[in-house]
Structures are given as structure tokens and as C-alpha cells.
Amino acid sequence: MAKSKKKVPGLNSSSMADISFLLLIFFLVTSSMDTDTGLTRRLPPPPQDEQNLQEMEVQRRNLMVVLVNSQNQTMVRDQLGDEWYANITEMVGRGGKVGLKDKVKEFVTNPNNNPNLPELTEQDFGEPIGTVLTTADHVISLQNDATTSYKAYIAVQNELVKAYNELREEAALKYYNKHYADLLPDQQEKINKLYPQRISEAEPKNYGGGN
Amino acid sequence: MPELNTSSMPDMIFAILFFFMVTVTMRSEELQVKFKLPSASEVQKLEKKSLVTYINIGIPVDPRLGTGTQMQLNDKLAGIDAIQDYIAQEKASLNEADQQFMTVSIKADENTRMKYISDVKQALRKAYALKINYSARKAEN
Numbered sequence: 256m257a258k259s260k261k262k263v264p265g266l267n268s269s270s271m272a273d274i275s276f277l278l279l280i281f282f283l284v285t286s287s288m289d290t291d292t293g294l295t296r297r298l299p300p301p302p303q304d305e306q307n308l309q310e311m312e313v314q315r316r317n318l319m320v321v322l323v324n325s326q327n328q329t330m331v332r333d334q335l336g337d338e339w340y341a342n343i344t345e346m347v348g349r350g351g352k353v354g355l356k357d358k359v360k361e362f363v364t365n366p367n368n369n370p371n372l373p374e375l376t377e378q379d380f381g382e383p384i385g386t387v388l389t390t391a392d393h394v395i396s397l398q399n400d401a402t403t404s405y406k407a408y409i410a411v412q413n414e415l416v417k418a419y420n421e422l423r424e425e426a427a428l429k430y431y432n433k434h435y436a437d438l439l440p441d442q443q444e445k446i447n448k449l450y451p452q453r454i455s456e457a458e459p460k461n462y463g464g465g466n
Numbered sequence: 467m468p469e470l471n472t473s474s475m476p477d478m479i480f481a482i483l484f485f486f487m488v489t490v491t492m493r494s495e496e497l498q499v500k501f502k503l504p505s506a507s508e509v510q511k512l513e514k515k516s517l518v519t520y521i522n523i524g525i526p527v528d529p530r531l532g533t534g535t536q537m538q539l540n541d542k543l544a545g546i547d548a549i550q551d552y553i554a555q556e557k558a559s560l561n562e563a564d565q566q567f568m569t570v571s572i573k574a575d576e577n578t579r580m581k582y583i584s585d586v587k588q589a590l591r592k593a594y595a596l597k598i599n600y601s602a603r604k605a606e607n
Contacts, residue, residue, distance in 0.1 A: 268476065276477035282486040291571055292509040293601040301591045314515065323580075399580045406504045406576035408583070409602055413506035420508055456587065 294412050298456060317373045317392045319362050321415070323354070325400040327407035334371040334423055342411050355411065357420035363450065365390050380449055384429050389449060396455045415454055422450045499524035499538045501575035505605035512599055517567050519556045519595070521549070521586065523574035535582050537574070546585050553593035573601040 319333040329340040338358060340346040348354020365372040367408060375389035380387065399408055420435075423446050427435040431442060438446070475542045489547060501524030512518055522538040558567050570590055574583060588598050 268473075271476040272472070272479055275476050275483055279483045282483065282490060285490075290515070291512040291520075291573075291601055292514065292604055293571060293599040294508065295507060295510060295512075295569070295597070295599045296594045298587060298591050298598055300594070300596060347528065364545070400586070401581035401584075404576065404578040405574050405578040405583055406500060406515065406581060408580055409504040409506055409576070409600055412600065412607075413508050416506075416508040 263401070265419055266272075278310070294409070294416060296412075296456065298453070313394050314392070315388070316371060319393070319395045319410060321395060321397050323399045323403045323411055325398075325402040327404055329407075329411060331355060331439050333362060335369070335414065336417060346411065347414060355414045356418045356421070359395065359415055360422060363390060363393060363418065363422060380445060381385075384426075384445060384449060387449070394453050394455050416452070419450055419452050420456070421449065426450065478482055496541060497522060497538065498527055498543055499527075499536055499575075500527055500539070501573060502577075503573060503603045504576040506602040507604070507606055509602050509604045510569060512569065514567070517560065517564055517569055518599075519553070519568060519570050521570060521572050521574075523578055523582065523586070525575065535578055537582075537586070546589055549586065549589040550593040553590065553595045557595070561585065567597070568595060569597045569599055570595045571599040584607050 277291065282400065316334045319331065322330045322332070324330070327343065329343075329346045331338040337350070337357075339371075340350070340355065342350070344350050345352050346355050348356060362372055365375055367440065368375055368388075373393035375388040377386055377388055378391060378393050379385070397415070399410075424435045426446050426449055427433055427438055427442075431438055431444075435443065469470070499522050501522065523535060524538075525533055526536050527545065531543070538544070538545070539548060544552070554569070557568055560568060572583070572586065587598070
């Protein structure tokens with residue numbers, strides 16, 4: 256029979272490597288490995304009733320207003336007084352003034368129980384933090400002008416986040432002897448609860464206690 | 467000198483190829499607006515790309531469209547009032563369990579005026595897309 260004599264010719268697969276290389280290069284070029292980075296925020300839910308805008312009641316001492324105007328100048332107002340930064344360099348603390356970050360840190364922690372800084376309340380955070388005094392009701396209200404540049408707005412947002420991150424890092428070192436980034440997720444959660452980011456993007460309409 | 471056996475070469479290449487095919491997402495849309503993202507030092511990485519919806523804000527690439535700030539949703543320029551529909555559509559394309567984790571990433575040019583951003587934010591609030599991300603480049607400052 257011819258069956259045993261006929262040999263199936265081997266498929267020439269020497270170009271296979273080239274073809275697969277071509278495909279590989281195509282995917283290399285079209286792919287985007289870069290991940291998006293940014294500052295994450297949570298917006299407040301929309302007002303339920305347009306007519307009856309819920310006015311947020313915030314005690315005067317618990318409120319810090321950060322205002323960025325059209326010249327990208329920043330004003331910080333809390334019950335301690337006003338601070339004025341003429342430009343971004345001053346705002347980050349490189350212009351000889353106390354930077355926004357340090358003001359926010361003082362505002363959030365109120366270390367000396369100053370009556371002009373947010374109210375301290377006792378709260379139990381469980382082991383290993385225990386019961387500590389925190390300013391649970393503080394609010395930082397970030398407001399801007401119509402012509403403020405996005406760049407200045409992000410620079411201010413960044414300083415606010417940096418203040419919180421530094422506080423969290425300090426707490427992590429104090430309670431866990433570790434950097435915040437090295438903590439387990441539930442430990443991070445605890446620290447976050449200790450210093451929750453309370454940055455309001457909606458303007459509180461009424462500053463309780465008069466102005 | 468004995469010849470090197472290269473018969474397993476294609477298999478190896480294929481293995482790499484499959485790895486890339488599985489891990490990547492295709493560059494999906496052509497940008498029609500130019501933007502230079504602002505820089506910030508405290509940026510976080512956005513996890514779960516499939517849950518992220520992008521809003522691009524900048525100046526149109528096509529000079530005939532003027533030099534005013536424009537917004538691109540998907541692959542066309544749109545006005546602020548189109549956001550709600552766009553978000554609803556994007557939300558519907560996710561499965562129900564993931565909808566609450568949807569994040570909207572605002573990629574805006576650093577010279578955009580805040581009026582525009584505020585309007586976008588208000589529209590997002592109305593559309594119940596409350597998790598937002600101000601896209602920024604990582605930089606030490």
C-alpha cells in the first residue's frame with residue numbers, strides 16, 4: 256500500500272517566530288500600561304429638593320474656609336483669624352509664612368485644646384489606639400472663584416491631602432511603629448477613622464453662631 | 467559546532483504575546499482635546515480601570531473649533547448637559563454590584579477655569595457619580 260511510503264512533509268515553521276513577533280510588537284505599541292493617578296474625592300449627594308436647600312449647620316469653631324481667588328491667591332479663615340497667601344509658593348510654606356499644610360494640621364488636631372479651634376471629643380478607636388480626643392466635627396470648606404485656575408485649585412487640594420497624610424503617618428508610627436504604607440488594610444482603616452478627611456466641596460451656606 | 471534548536475522559540479513568543487494580550491487594554495479613544503495635567507505630590511493610583519470613566523477637558527486639537535475650553539466624552543466633544551446621559555450610559559454598562567464603585571476621572575488642563583470644573587462637578591452630583599478623581603501627574607512639590 257502507498258500509505259506507508261507516503262511521508263507527510265513537515266510544515267515549514269521557520270517564519271512562525273517572525274509572525275508572533277509581529278503580533279507581540281503590535282500589542283506592545285497599542286497597549287497602555289500607564290495607570291491614571293490623581294486625587295480622589297467624594298462629592299456630596301445632590302440636594303433632594305431644589306427649593307429647600309438643606310443648609311449645613313457647622314459651628315464656627317469647627318469650620319475652616321479655604322478660599323482660592325481669581326488671582327490664585329489663597330485665604331484661610333478659621334476662628335483663630337485669617338491668613339493670606341499671595342501665591343502658591345507662600346501657600347506651600349516656602350515664602351516665610353506658616354504654610355497651609357501646617358495650619359490644617361493644627362486645625363485638625365487642636366493639640367492645646369484651643370477654644371478657637373475645633374471641639375475635641377473623646378472617642379474609642381479600639382486597640383491599640385484606645386480612647387483619644389479628636390476633632391470629629393471639623394470641616395474644611397474649599398471654595399473657589401469662577402476664574403480660579405484648576406492648577407491652583409489642585410495645588411491647594413494637594414496641600415490639604417498632604418496634611419492628612421502626614422497626620423496619618425505620624426499616627427501609624429506612634430501606634431504601630433510602622434509606616435502608614437506598610438500597615439495592613441484594617442490597621443489603615445483605623446488610622447483613617449482617627450483622622451478622617453473632612454474636606455467639603457460644597458459651600459456650607461450658614462456658619463452657625465454668627466459671623 | 468552544534469546548531470541551536472530554535473523550535474520552541476515561537477512558543478515562547480506566543481506565551482509573551484498572550485501575557486500582553488490578557489493584561490492590556492486597548493488605547494480606546496482618540497483625544498480631541500489637548501490638556502496638560504496639573505501636578506501634585508499626594509496622588510494615588512486608580513485601581514480597577516474598568517470602573518473608571520473619563521472626562522477630558524481642554525482646548526480642542528482642531529484649531530477650527532476655537533480656543534475655548536471644551537469637553538470630550540467618549541470620542542466626541544460635548545456640552546455640560548450631556549454629562550448626565552453619559553454617566554447613566556456608562557453606569558448601565560457596568561454590572562450592578564460594581565456600579566457603586568464607579569469612579570469618574572476628571573482629566574482637565576491645568577489652566578482651565580474653575581467655573582467649568584464646578585459645573586462639571588454639579589452635573590456629576592446630579593447624575594449620582596459621587597466618586598471622582600482629579601487626575602494629576604505625580605511630582606514632588
